Structures are given as structure tokens and as C-alpha cells.
Amino acid sequence: MSYFLPEPPLSYNQQNRTAVLLLNLGTPDAPTAEAVKPYLRDFLSDHRVVELPKWLWQPVLRGLVLTLRPKKSAHGYEKVWFDEGSPLAVYTERQTAALSAKFPEIIVRHAMTYGNPGIADVLSDLKAQGVGRLLVVPLYPQYAASSTGAALDKIFAQLLKQRNQMGLRTIARFYDDAGYIGAMKQHIEAYWAQHGRGDKLMLSFHGIPQKSSDDGDPYPEECRHTAKLLADALGLSESEYVVSFQSQFGKAKWVGPSTQALFDELPKKGVEKLDVFCPGFMADCLETMEEIALAGREQFHEAGGTQFHYIPCLNDSPVWVEALADLVKRNLQGWD
Structure with a gap:
């Protein structure tokens, strides 16, 4: 079995499309302890998030944290959950749709570091659509190893598995944009x-x-x-x-x-x-x-x-969508 993922049935000159991928942290699929538990397990098992040796942290995580925390977190999610789903998921989807409308000639998608839609699945879909150039935008203005670093780790890990790797650009921070x-x-x-x-x-x-x-x-x-x-x-x-x-x-x-x-x-x-x-x-x-x-x-x-x-976050406000589009446009120069 090959170490590399199978390539889509496209010729080399069919893999030259450009895509923008927005990344956010992630969310459970439902405001229930059953849905929160696997999300927390993945999130808190990331060495970027908890920098403790696995032999020390995993027994605490699996024996104590994942026993007590999911129910408490689920109660919090219940208080803020929208009819359409998790607020984070809803607003990230809206940002993606609004940005896509600004760039009709480019594929714009979003993915989550933990939970759905997962980075691996989204990159696989982009590959199948002929994407050979990818701009990754973690939605964290200030760089932290536990947020931006963790998100980019997942991107790099998937590229390591690609036989025909995508061209990659990342925006690691925009705190002073x-x-x-x-x-x-x-x-x-x-x-x-x-x-x-x-x-x-x-x-x-x-x-x-x-x-x-x-x-x-x-x-x-x-x-x-x-x-x-x-x-x-x-x-x-x-x-x-x-x-x-x-x-x-x-x-x-x-x-x-x-x-x-x-x-x-x-x-x-x-x-x-x-x-x-x-x-x-x-x-x-x-x-x-x-x-x-x-x-x-x-x-x-x-x-x-x-x-x-x-004061609510910027969410999908027109002023933020316009600023995000400008940030993306500047970082796509030479690819568009």
C-alpha cells in the first residue's frame, strides 16, 4: 500500500485551479455530551493545545476531563445554539459564502481543525476539483501555537501525503492589518x-x-x-x-x-x-x-x-467581509 494518497484522475494541466481555504477551530456537531466528548478528545489531545507528555496527560484527559467536562460544555452550547447549528459553524459558513461571492472565479471553502468539515476531507475534495494552488487563511488574527500553529500542522500533514503536492501559501497572522x-x-x-x-x-x-x-x-x-x-x-x-x-x-x-x-x-x-x-x-x-x-x-x-x-464579533458583517476579501486578494497576487 502506497504511503501517498491516490491522485484524482486528472491530467497535469487540469490541476491548476486556485482555492482559498478558511480555517477555524471547530465545534461539536450537536449540543450534547455525546457529541461534545469526541470533539474535546481530539482538541485536548493535540500537543499544540496541551504541551504535556502523553503518558502524563492522557490518563487525566480520558479518566477525569472527558468524564466531567462534556456534560458541562454541552450545557453551555445549549444556551447559545442556533436553529441552523453551532454559532461558530454558522458564521464561518456565512463568511465563506460571502467571500466566495467576491471571488467567483476561485473556489472558496472552509474547514475546521477539529470536527466537521475536517481538513483532510476538504483538501481531498479540492484535489478532485483540480486545485493546484491553495491559500490557507486561519481565522486567527494573532498567531498562537495552539490555534494557528495547530491548524497549519493539519494542513502540512495532509500535504505530506500528497504525491503531487499543491502549491501553498498561508496567512499566519494579520493582527496589524x-x-x-x-x-x-x-x-x-x-x-x-x-x-x-x-x-x-x-x-x-x-x-x-x-x-x-x-x-x-x-x-x-x-x-x-x-x-x-x-x-x-x-x-x-x-x-x-x-x-x-x-x-x-x-x-x-x-x-x-x-x-x-x-x-x-x-x-x-x-x-x-x-x-x-x-x-x-x-x-x-x-x-x-x-x-x-x-x-x-x-x-x-x-x-x-x-x-x-x-459587542458581537465581526462575524459576517459587510465591513469584515470586505476587509477579508482585500487581505485574500493581496495574498493571491501572482496566482489570480
Whole structure:
């Protein structure tokens, strides 16, 4: 049996199409413990996500985490699940469709690092359609080994199995892209125009362990740079916004300050009205809709806050689709 995957029945000159592949993290197929368990197993078994020896981590994962966590996570998914499916899946599909409309001559698809549609299956489909040039866009503006790195690992692993490999370009980060910053500025200003503005804007990013940063992961600094560019674009002073990191788990030290800790601390410092936006998430998901918009609001009010506004992610807003199309167009130069 050959190590390489079989090639589609196409001649060499039929494999010259260009495709754009958007990558996101992934989601369970249903808001149930039965669906969440295999998703969490795949996600938390990735050495990019949990950098512990397998002999140490796998017994904990399979014996404790996968026994307790799926039911709790499923309950959270139930709170935010759309009629069409998982919010992350729905918004990623909409982004893909909107981007495809901008590039009718190019194939535009999406895939998930974990769950469906899987990267291996999507690349196989693209091969069968004659794609020989692939631009991969992980939907993570700030590079982290546990997000962008993990997604690109899956792409590279599949290319290693191709006898006739696709030409490949990747966008590993776009934290300082002018279109991305401008889209967030317009999005937030439109929200403020409709709902009013709080005392402070919290820019909450997903967290990573402090050790990852100490070992050279650029993620925290890229997050802070994004926040500074966005604050400048909005005309905010240093006292009018705060950068924080959410979704911490386990006993290890994580990059701070903690979003959840600030929900308790800010009201005690006189911040009664808080706006929260998550610049690192390009689509609303469990971590934004349940962890921030629902649990965060409750925590902030219990700590004494009087007004909590969660500003939704860019999702498939026209300003973001336009910025994404421009980013793709620049990185396709020479291929289009």
C-alpha cells in the first residue's frame, strides 16, 4: 500500500485551479455530551493545545476531563445554539459564502481543525476539483501555537501525503492589518451609535499559559498590539480601555490580566458601565456568547456593575467581509 494518497484522475494541466481555504477551530456537531466528548478528545489531545507528555496527560484527559467536562460544555452550547447549528459553524459558513461571492472565479471553502468539515476531507475534495494552488487563511488574527500553529500542522500533514503536492501559501497572522483594524473600528462605532457607550471598553482575547509566552509564543504581544491599534483608531486614551485574557483552565499560570478577575475588580474601581469586545474571535462562539455575554454579564452585575454590553464579533458583517476579501486578494497576487 502506497504511503501517498491516490491522485484524482486528472491530467497535469487540469490541476491548476486556485482555492482559498478558511480555517477555524471547530465545534461539536450537536449540543450534547455525546457529541461534545469526541470533539474535546481530539482538541485536548493535540500537543499544540496541551504541551504535556502523553503518558502524563492522557490518563487525566480520558479518566477525569472527558468524564466531567462534556456534560458541562454541552450545557453551555445549549444556551447559545442556533436553529441552523453551532454559532461558530454558522458564521464561518456565512463568511465563506460571502467571500466566495467576491471571488467567483476561485473556489472558496472552509474547514475546521477539529470536527466537521475536517481538513483532510476538504483538501481531498479540492484535489478532485483540480486545485493546484491553495491559500490557507486561519481565522486567527494573532498567531498562537495552539490555534494557528495547530491548524497549519493539519494542513502540512495532509500535504505530506500528497504525491503531487499543491502549491501553498498561508496567512499566519494579520493582527496589524489595516483592513482588520478598520473593520473593528467601524463595527464598534456602529454599536455605540445604536446602544450607547460604557465607562470603559474591555478587549478580551483568548488566553494562553504563561509558559507558552515565556518559551517564545508571540501571541500576547500581538494581542496587545492589536488592542493599541484599535484603541488609537477609536480615539481612546489608556484609561478608557483595558486588555484582558479569558478562558483559562487548569492550575498553571496564564497570561493576564484575567477577564473573569476584572469582571469582579472593575466595579470596585468605579467602572459601572462596561463594554466588552473580543478582537481575536472572528466569529461568535461558546467562548464569546456563553462565557462573556451571559456568564460575564452576570458576574459583572453581581460585583456591582450596572450596565454590561457585549459587542458581537465581526462575524459576517459587510465591513469584515470586505476587509477579508482585500487581505485574500493581496495574498493571491501572482496566482489570480
